[in-house]
Structures are given as C-alpha cells and as structure tokens.
Amino acid sequence: METKYPCLMLSVALLLLLFSCSCNTGASAETPCTCELRPGEGGVPQSSAFCQCPTISSLSSQDIPNYDNITTMVVSCQAVESPADLSLSDLSSIQSLSLYNCFYVVLNSTFRSLPSLRKLVLDGCDLDNDPCNYFWVRSDSFLGLPNLEELQLLAAADVPKLHGLPSLESLTLAYIYQGVLIKNYTLVIQYPNLLQFTLTGSVSETHKVDVLLLDMPLLERVNITYNPQSLNWIVLPENLFKHTPGLKELSLTHDSIRVLSQLVLHPATNLTKINLSNNNIRYVPPRFFDGQDKLVEVDLSDNQIWYIAYNTFSDLVAMEVLDLSNNVLTSLETVLKGLLNLRIIDMSKNSLGHLPADIFTDCTNLTELQLSKNNISSLDDTIFHPLTKLEGLYLNYNELQGISRQLFQNQTSLQVLQVGVNRLQAVDFAWFSHMSALNQLLLPINNIQTVSSWGVLKSSFRGNLQVDLVANNIHRLPYREIIQLASLGQSKPQLPQVLLNFNPYNCDCEVLPVNQVLSLPRATETFPDLVNISCWNPPELRNLQVSHLPPSSFKCFFKEQCPESCSCYSLGMKYTDDALQRIVNYGNNMSTIEEGTFQGLDSLEVLFLNNSGVKNVHSSSFSHLRHLKELHLQDNDLEHLSKETFKRVSRLQVLDIGRNPLKCNCDLLAFKEWAETNVQSVSFDFNVTCRNHGNKVFTSVAHVVKRELSCAPGNQYVYVIIALGIVVAMLLVVLLVYQYRGFLQVWLYMKCGWRFDPIDDGDDKTYDAFISYSSRDELVVIRELAPGLEERGFNLCLHYRDFPVGACIATTIIETVEASRRTIILLSQNFVDSEWCALEFKAAHRQVLEDRRNRIVVIVLDDLELQNVDKDLQFYLKTNTYLKWGDPWFWSKLCYALPRVGRGADKQSSDSEHIDMKDVTSQDSGIEMTEVYENKTVET
Known part of the structure; x- marks a missing residue:
C-alpha cells in the first residue's frame, strides 16, 4: 500500500x-x-x-x-x-x-x-x-x-x-479517517464508466480535487459535501469540471466556498440541477450561468449573497425552481426577467424591503412564491397580477401594514395564503371571495381590529378552508356571524374552520353567552377554539373563559345619570330573541332612546314606544332596524325630530308622532318634507302640532311655512359655506406661499436677514466660493460675476488667479472644492462640452453627498437641452433649483445662496440687479484664450 x-x-x-x-x-464462532x-x-x-x-x-x-x-x-x-x-x-x-x-x-x-x-x-x-x-x-x-x-x-x-x-457506476467515499483520503489520485480514473461520485467529509488536499475528477466524460452526478474544515474552498477552482462534459447534477454544499469563478461551469453545459447551499458565497458573477439553458433547479440558499446582477439568470430559460432563501439580499431588480418556466421561487429569510412592481412580469407559470421573513412593508397592487397560476403565497414575518382586493385579484388558483406576523389592521373576506380553491388563509399575530364580510365564508369556498385570526387585536366577538355559520346544519357538507383565540375581547353586555353558541349543530366544527376564548376587559374578568361565565357577568356602563357612590350597569337587550318581529313597550318611562338600544333585533317589524315619556331620540337609535315597518312614538315628550333619525329605516311604512310638544323649526319642516315623500302612512293633521319659541299656543305642523321660520334655502348651510370659504382661502394662501417660497425667502433675507434653510458652513474653509466655468465664458466671470461678488465681500477662488502653476489640475480641483463653502457652476453649452468642467461638477457633487449638504449653486448662462447634459448634472437640475443669468433678482438670489459674510454684503446685493448683457457674450471672437492643465495646452 x-x-x-x-x-x-x-x-x-x-x-x-x-x-x-x-x-x-x-469471540465464540459457535454463537449464531x-x-x-x-x-x-x-x-x-x-x-x-x-x-x-x-x-x-x-x-x-x-x-x-x-x-x-x-x-x-x-x-x-x-x-x-x-x-x-x-x-x-x-x-x-x-x-x-x-x-x-x-x-x-x-x-x-x-x-x-x-x-x-x-x-x-x-x-x-x-x-x-x-x-x-x-x-x-x-x-x-x-x-x-x-x-x-x-x-x-x-x-x-x-x-x-x-x-x-x-x-x-456509483462510488461514495464518506468520512475517511481524519480526511486522509487519497494517496493515489488516479483512483477514479480507473472507472471511466462512473456515473455518480459522492465525496463527503473526506478531503484533505484541496488542490487535488480537480485532479480527482479528470477523464470521466460519462460522469452525471457529483456530490461533494460536508468538507467545511478540510476542503475550505475559498475560491471554487476554475477547471474543476473541465473533463466532465456529461455532468447533469452538481451538489457542493457545506464546503465553505466563498468565491465562485465566473467560468467554472462553462464546460458542463448539460447541467439540470445545481446545489451550492450552505456555503459562504457573497456574490454570484453575472456570467456564472452562461450557456446553462438546460438547468432546471438552482439552489443558492443559506449563503451570504447580498447582490445578484440583473442578467445573472438570463440564460436559464428552462429553470423551474430557484432557491435564494436565507441570504442577505436587500433588493432585487430585473433578475427574473425572461424566466417563463419558473414554478417555484423561494426568497424567504432575506432583508428585502421593496419589490419592484414588474419583478414577476415574466413568471406567468409560477405556482409557489416564498417571501417570508423579510422587511417588506408594502406591495404594489399589481405586483402579483401576472401570477395567475399561483397556488401558494407566503408573506409571513414581514412589516406589511395593509393588503387589498386589488393585490390578489388575479389569484383564482390560490390554495395557500399566509400573511401571519405582520402589521395588518383590517381584513375583508370579500377580498378573497374569488379564490374558490383557497384552503389556508393564515393571518395570525397581526394587529387586525376589523374583520368584514363574514357571509363570504358561507358561499365562496369549496370547503376545508382554515382561517387563522389568532393573536390579533379583535375586541368584539362576531357572535352574529358565528351563529349564522354554526347554524347551517348539513346544508353545506364542509364548513370553514375559523380560529379566534388569544384576542383582547371586551366581555360587556353585547356578548352573547358562548354556551348558547356551542349548543348549535356545528359550532365546534366551525369554531374549534371558541370554548377556550377568554376575556380581556373589564379587568375583573381578565383571563376568564367566556364559556364559564354566567350571563349576569356581561355588563355595560349605564349612560344615564347614576346616583352618587353607585356603579350602574345595563344588560341591554342582547338576550332577546333575534327573530323577534314585534315589541309593545308603551306605558313605560324611558326618557332617552340611546344608540344601540335595539341592536341585535334585525328582524323587528313593529315597534310601539308610545306613552313612554320619551324626550330624546339618538340619531342612530333605529339605524339597525332595517326591516322595521311600523313605529309608534305618539303621546311622548319629544320636542325635536330630525329626518336623520329615520333615514336609514328604509322599509318604514307607518310612522305616528302625534301629541308631542314639538318645536317649530327648520329641522321639523325638513323632517315633514322627508316623511311625506318616504313614508307611506304619516299624517301631519291636528294631532301633530308645534309651537314657536316663547309661544304657548300650538299650531298644526301642516300650516307652518318656511318663510315664517326664515328657512330660506341654504340658510342652514351658511356657516358651513363660511367655514369652507375660510378653509379654501387658507389653502390658497398656503399654495401661494409654497409656489413663491423661493422669492419670499430671498426677500425676507434681504429685508430682515432671515435664513430658513441655513447650512453649517464652518470656519475651516479658505474660500466662500469656487467658480467653475468654461474658458469660453471667462469674460463673464472677469467682467461681471467675480467683481460683483468680491464687491459684496465674498472671497472667491478663480482658475486664472488662484490655481497653482504646474500642479496636477485634477488634484487641485478636488482640493479647491473641499476648501470652498460653495461651488458656483456657470452652466452653458461650453461648460457641457468641457471634460474638465464635468470633473469640477463631479468633485462638487461628491462633496455634497459626503457632507449631506447642498453646497452647489448653478447659474444657467444660456438655454440648454437637458438630454445633452451629463446624467449626474441632469439629475441635479431636475431635483434642485438654479439661477438664471439676467434675472432681475439675480444678485439677491445669489447672495442668499452663498454663505453669510456680513451685513455689508447683504446691503450691496440689492444694487445693480439688472445685468447688461450687451457687452458681455459667452464667446468673444476678438480674444483667444487657452486652458493649461497638467502640461497640456488646449486652445479654446
């Protein structure tokens, strides 16, 4: 060996x-x-x-x-x-x-x-x-x-x-002792038919890995993973896949890769999957994926990527899955342009704050989009419109403050929508009524206070819908909607499931006991956590489960006068049968009918309140009684009636207000006109009378005319018209001040010495201003601009006088800009055509960006076409004001734009406002001038 x-x-x-x-x-060999x-x-x-x-x-x-x-x-x-x-x-x-x-x-x-x-x-x-x-x-x-x-x-x-x-065909080498892998690197060369090679936790000599993969033209799958300490690829070797043209799947995970060579993948043009997750990659070169038109899946998750160039993925026309999760991306521009086949995008766990409205324009086949755990605070209403096939959208853990129906209007195929842990304040189920396939609507841990259109849950969804409203800011249980949903019985086989726990509910007299709801046929199926809901207010009921409290616990503070040292409560009418259609309540003593007195009695059709001592009726007392047909208020103590009190009772047919001590006024006559038009049976005969102020004699309302009460048309609106006139006048004044704010600032400065936008000029600057101009405009500076400013006490830096001879002009320009409190740009076509003038502007602009103070004063000498101007200067002119040579207020505006040098300078600035241009032109054919920059002479 x-x-x-x-x-x-x-x-x-x-x-x-x-x-x-x-x-x-x-060991016993006999043991089986x-x-x-x-x-x-x-x-x-x-x-x-x-x-x-x-x-x-x-x-x-x-x-x-x-x-x-x-x-x-x-x-x-x-x-x-x-x-x-x-x-x-x-x-x-x-x-x-x-x-x-x-x-x-x-x-x-x-x-x-x-x-x-x-x-x-x-x-x-x-x-x-x-x-x-x-x-x-x-x-x-x-x-x-x-x-x-x-x-x-x-x-x-x-x-x-x-x-x-x-x-x-497949070789796996994993966790070789202490990373001592290969003493003879011709190991794999002996197997030219190898299709798959896996190398896990076993690399000790990094420079030999590229040799390891030589001469394997049939290799299709490479998996080199979990080599963070021994491999330590700071830069991925450029020739790593030089001799593996058949490579289709590549996995290089947990390998501490920091830099991707731009050409490393170019020999492997048949790749379909690449996984570079769990490395230390910070930047993806624009040409890294060049030629990879067969690549289907790209995983760049769990890295440190902060920037992706706009054309990085432009060649990946076949890509279907893109994972950029768990990086440090703050923005994405047009990186998804042309990716028509994308089905899944994961951009979660980044630092994205804003997404362009057109970022998904070409992603028409997208089915899943992950944007969770970013810093997104708002979304353009049209951003998701191209995604008509979207099935899953994940927006959890962001900073969203609101969503709208327009945002999701094209998402008819959406099945999962998660917007939990954001800052939403309201939700309307009508926004999602077109999503018939929706089965998850998760909105937990927001700041939702208002939930609307509960009726949509009964009809718009196929079933199996889960709605999560847990841990929001809902104060009132929607008992009416709960009852309607839980009472559907078997008419709808599958009901939505709504979670409502952990909200700060107010347990007052408007709360219907949960026990009554739980007895409904499908209450627990539709609202499974209803039995566990607890009160938040009042404090004495905090954290107590509503289902365990008796009806007498749910109280409202009594709004009428309460005896001293007493606490008065009202149980309201919440426990009356909601289906009640007729109430006879005459002969009682109820001086005021408060707002909400009849809340919950939507089915009420006939209401008798006659002979009950009623003196006051709130303007919204009957607004909830949409089915009310008869209302009897005769024989009470009513002095005032307004049409606003009955305006929302659209089905009212019979109204009796006889024998009340009404006062004759314009509101009463307006009520009479409305009632005669909108109520089928109302009589203003001798039983309906009124009296004028101080008069004890009652007159039939039918005989009172407007002119007797000075109810000329529009009289009641005179104060409103006056108020609106004052508001309009104030707005006009504000608009005029804003429109002419520049002129007013200059005028106040010249008259009173007031500055509204002072700049900290500091005392460490050598010059008050450096004048940047083209040599072809030098006569204007020599004859007019420089003398006019120096007479007013300003210390100027001028090319022809103050630049040191023989010094590097570029360095001198930068140093001069830094040593001046302002830079005056004498802008003309000659200035635009001069490269050195452009350098002077860029130096001044850089100083503005560093100091975060606007120290540039632009004087436009002649008419210019902005499209011919340098882009930075063009942008500056569009976003800042400038002076025009020949303006009658030129010197006053210029002195205001320059740093303060004393009262004397301010007084002089009002003199010689008009500039005679007859003797001064931007070009003087009688004088030939030269610019000398860095030993180069350029005749101008």
Whole structure:
C-alpha cells in the first residue's frame, strides 16, 4: 500500500492485527446470528434480511429464514475481525450487501464468491454510529465483483488505488479517517464508466480535487459535501469540471466556498440541477450561468449573497425552481426577467424591503412564491397580477401594514395564503371571495381590529378552508356571524374552520353567552377554539373563559345619570330573541332612546314606544332596524325630530308622532318634507302640532311655512359655506406661499436677514466660493460675476488667479472644492462640452453627498437641452433649483445662496440687479484664450 508515512502505517497495521487476534480469542464462532425478514426494495415482501452477528465469520445462510428469496442483506457486527480464510460463499445469490462494524481489513478473498453482487456498503461504524472502528481497504479487496455497480466506503482508514470493478457506476467515499483520503489520485480514473461520485467529509488536499475528477466524460452526478474544515474552498477552482462534459447534477454544499469563478461551469453545459447551499458565497458573477439553458433547479440558499446582477439568470430559460432563501439580499431588480418556466421561487429569510412592481412580469407559470421573513412593508397592487397560476403565497414575518382586493385579484388558483406576523389592521373576506380553491388563509399575530364580510365564508369556498385570526387585536366577538355559520346544519357538507383565540375581547353586555353558541349543530366544527376564548376587559374578568361565565357577568356602563357612590350597569337587550318581529313597550318611562338600544333585533317589524315619556331620540337609535315597518312614538315628550333619525329605516311604512310638544323649526319642516315623500302612512293633521319659541299656543305642523321660520334655502348651510370659504382661502394662501417660497425667502433675507434653510458652513474653509466655468465664458466671470461678488465681500477662488502653476489640475480641483463653502457652476453649452468642467461638477457633487449638504449653486448662462447634459448634472437640475443669468433678482438670489459674510454684503446685493448683457457674450471672437492643465495646452 502506498503511503507518505510507511513506518506509521505499518505500526498501525500491526496494532490492529494484534487487537484483532485478541478479539477473536474471546469471540465464540459457535454463537449464531439473529436475522429477521423485512420488505425489500420496491416493497417486495420477504426479500430483505437484517442480521445482528457477534462477528462477520459467524454469518451463515442457515441463520437466514427463506434464504432462497433473499436479495438484500444488512449485517451489523458486535465485534470487528479480519479472518484470513473468511469467505461469504453462502451468500452467492445476494445482490445488495451492507456490512456495519465488521472488518479491520478487507482482504481480497472476502467478496470473490459474490458474483451477483450489485451494491456493496462497508461502514466502519455500527448502525447507531457509535462506536466507529475505521477499517483498511486493500487495492485488491474488490477483485472478483464483475457486476458491482455501486460501492460505498464509509469511515475507512484509507482508500488506495482500487483494481477491478469494470461495471462500477456509483462510488461514495464518506468520512475517511481524519480526511486522509487519497494517496493515489488516479483512483477514479480507473472507472471511466462512473456515473455518480459522492465525496463527503473526506478531503484533505484541496488542490487535488480537480485532479480527482479528470477523464470521466460519462460522469452525471457529483456530490461533494460536508468538507467545511478540510476542503475550505475559498475560491471554487476554475477547471474543476473541465473533463466532465456529461455532468447533469452538481451538489457542493457545506464546503465553505466563498468565491465562485465566473467560468467554472462553462464546460458542463448539460447541467439540470445545481446545489451550492450552505456555503459562504457573497456574490454570484453575472456570467456564472452562461450557456446553462438546460438547468432546471438552482439552489443558492443559506449563503451570504447580498447582490445578484440583473442578467445573472438570463440564460436559464428552462429553470423551474430557484432557491435564494436565507441570504442577505436587500433588493432585487430585473433578475427574473425572461424566466417563463419558473414554478417555484423561494426568497424567504432575506432583508428585502421593496419589490419592484414588474419583478414577476415574466413568471406567468409560477405556482409557489416564498417571501417570508423579510422587511417588506408594502406591495404594489399589481405586483402579483401576472401570477395567475399561483397556488401558494407566503408573506409571513414581514412589516406589511395593509393588503387589498386589488393585490390578489388575479389569484383564482390560490390554495395557500399566509400573511401571519405582520402589521395588518383590517381584513375583508370579500377580498378573497374569488379564490374558490383557497384552503389556508393564515393571518395570525397581526394587529387586525376589523374583520368584514363574514357571509363570504358561507358561499365562496369549496370547503376545508382554515382561517387563522389568532393573536390579533379583535375586541368584539362576531357572535352574529358565528351563529349564522354554526347554524347551517348539513346544508353545506364542509364548513370553514375559523380560529379566534388569544384576542383582547371586551366581555360587556353585547356578548352573547358562548354556551348558547356551542349548543348549535356545528359550532365546534366551525369554531374549534371558541370554548377556550377568554376575556380581556373589564379587568375583573381578565383571563376568564367566556364559556364559564354566567350571563349576569356581561355588563355595560349605564349612560344615564347614576346616583352618587353607585356603579350602574345595563344588560341591554342582547338576550332577546333575534327573530323577534314585534315589541309593545308603551306605558313605560324611558326618557332617552340611546344608540344601540335595539341592536341585535334585525328582524323587528313593529315597534310601539308610545306613552313612554320619551324626550330624546339618538340619531342612530333605529339605524339597525332595517326591516322595521311600523313605529309608534305618539303621546311622548319629544320636542325635536330630525329626518336623520329615520333615514336609514328604509322599509318604514307607518310612522305616528302625534301629541308631542314639538318645536317649530327648520329641522321639523325638513323632517315633514322627508316623511311625506318616504313614508307611506304619516299624517301631519291636528294631532301633530308645534309651537314657536316663547309661544304657548300650538299650531298644526301642516300650516307652518318656511318663510315664517326664515328657512330660506341654504340658510342652514351658511356657516358651513363660511367655514369652507375660510378653509379654501387658507389653502390658497398656503399654495401661494409654497409656489413663491423661493422669492419670499430671498426677500425676507434681504429685508430682515432671515435664513430658513441655513447650512453649517464652518470656519475651516479658505474660500466662500469656487467658480467653475468654461474658458469660453471667462469674460463673464472677469467682467461681471467675480467683481460683483468680491464687491459684496465674498472671497472667491478663480482658475486664472488662484490655481497653482504646474500642479496636477485634477488634484487641485478636488482640493479647491473641499476648501470652498460653495461651488458656483456657470452652466452653458461650453461648460457641457468641457471634460474638465464635468470633473469640477463631479468633485462638487461628491462633496455634497459626503457632507449631506447642498453646497452647489448653478447659474444657467444660456438655454440648454437637458438630454445633452451629463446624467449626474441632469439629475441635479431636475431635483434642485438654479439661477438664471439676467434675472432681475439675480444678485439677491445669489447672495442668499452663498454663505453669510456680513451685513455689508447683504446691503450691496440689492444694487445693480439688472445685468447688461450687451457687452458681455459667452464667446468673444476678438480674444483667444487657452486652458493649461497638467502640461497640456488646449486652445479654446
């Protein structure tokens, strides 16, 4: 056996041999093996045997029941040995053999008598992986196995160059002792027919791995995994698959790979699956997948990827599964463009905050989308519209504050929608009514307070729908909806299941006892956790189960005046039969009919409240009585009636308000007009009277006219009109101030010295301003701009005067910008055409970005076409204001934009506002000027 350490290996072999002899002495060869039959591959009964033996030499076909039909054997030994004369000739018909913890050394005679063997597994550990006795393999250990197709060597002490095995197609080498894998790297070269190669936890010399895979043109599957310490591939070798053109499946997981070579996959153009998960990859090169048009599955999960270029996946036209989960991605632009065959995308466990509205435009065949555990706070209403085949959408653990019907309007095939652990505040089941196949709507641990359209659950879904609203902020149990769903009986074979526990419920007089609901036919089927729901308020009922409380526990504070030192409660009318159609309540004493008094009596049709001392009626007292047809309020103490009180009672046919001390006012006449139009039977004869303020004589309401009460059209709205006028005027003032804010800021600065957006200019700057201009515009600077500013006290830096002779112009520009409080850009077509002027702007712009202060003042000298301007400058002009040469307020605006230099400068700025341009032009043909930059002269 070849080895780098012959003395060490010889010593180890002798020790193992001695230990083997001592073990054999104590082992009894007479002790038989115990075997049991198990279903074999494909579920064939009685075709597989599992045996536990003292040693491998004690194994005999006589111990195996039904041996003639056995094709698969698994043997676990209690002690290892290496008998020189061991032969497994009794097992000549076995096709698959797995031996655990049985050998010290595999001799060349051990398997010679197994010509039918197709699969052989040798593992130095027992089935529980404890203990492990590493075994030795000789180069001739597997001679005489012409039909062996699969060989697995696990926990071997070493693997030499192996001979024979002409039919070998699959080779697995796993957990070789201390990573000492291959002393002769021509191992795999001996098997040109190899289709699958697995290398797990066994690499010690990384630079030899590419040699290991040489000359295997038929190799289809490579699995090199769990080599984090020994392999430590910082960079994946570029020529790793140079001679494996037939490669179809590649798995390189848990290998500490950090950098992917851009060309490493280029020789393997037949790949269909690639798994690079659980590494330390931070960046995927744009050309990494070039030419991989057969690739179907890509797994890049559990890495440190923070950026993916837009064209990284552009060649993967056949890709169906993409896993980018558990990385550090913060944004994704158009990386999915053109991937028409994608079915599954997993982008969970990243740091995505915003997704472009068109990111899934081409993913029309997508069926599953994982976006859980990101930082997504909002989604564009159209982002999922192309995904008409989507079946599973997972948005758990994000920052979503709201969703809408428009967001899911095209998801008619959706089966699973999970939006748990977000910040949703409301949900409407109507948003999902078109999803007939939906079976999971999971919305737990949000901030949902309002749940609407419960009736959709009865009709829009096929059944088996689970709705999870656990641990939200729902304060009131939807008892009406609970009763409607739980009362369906057998008319609907499958009802939705709704979970409502762990919400802060208010247990007041509006709570119907849970016990009444639980007695309904299918209550527990529809609401399985209803019996466990607890109260949150009032405090004395906190954490008590509603089902265990008597009806008298559910109280509301009494809104009428309560005697001092007393606590008054109302039990309301919640326990009246919801199906009640007629209430006769005359002759009582109820001065006020509060809002919600008749809540829950939706079926009520006739209501008598006459002769009950009623003085006040809340505007919403009858709003819930949608089926009310008759209302009797005669013989009470009503002084005011408003049409708003009855407006929502759309089916009202009979209304009696006679013999009430009504007051004649415009509201009463408006009520009269409404009632005569909308109520079939209402009479304003002598029984319906009113009196004016201070007058004791009652007059029939039928005889009162508007002009007597000064109810001219629109009088009642005069205050509203005045208020609206004031609001409109204020808005106009605000808009005018905003529109002319620049002018107002300059005017206030010149008159009062006020600045509204001061910049911390600091005292460490040499110049107040550096003027950047084209040499062709130098006359404007020399004759007008520079003198005008220096007269006002500003310290300027100018090309022709202050740049040091012979110095590097690029360095000088950068240093000058940093040493100036402002940079004045004299923008003209000449400036745009100058490369040095562009450098000056970029230096100033960089300083703006570093300081996070706008220190650039742009003066536009002539008309420019923005499309010809540098992109950075173009963007700056679109997002910032600039000055125009020749503006009547030019000097005042310019002084406001520059740092303060004293009162004197401010006063001077108001002089000479108009600039005479007759003598100054952007080009003067009579003067030839030059720019000298870095020993280069450019005539301009």
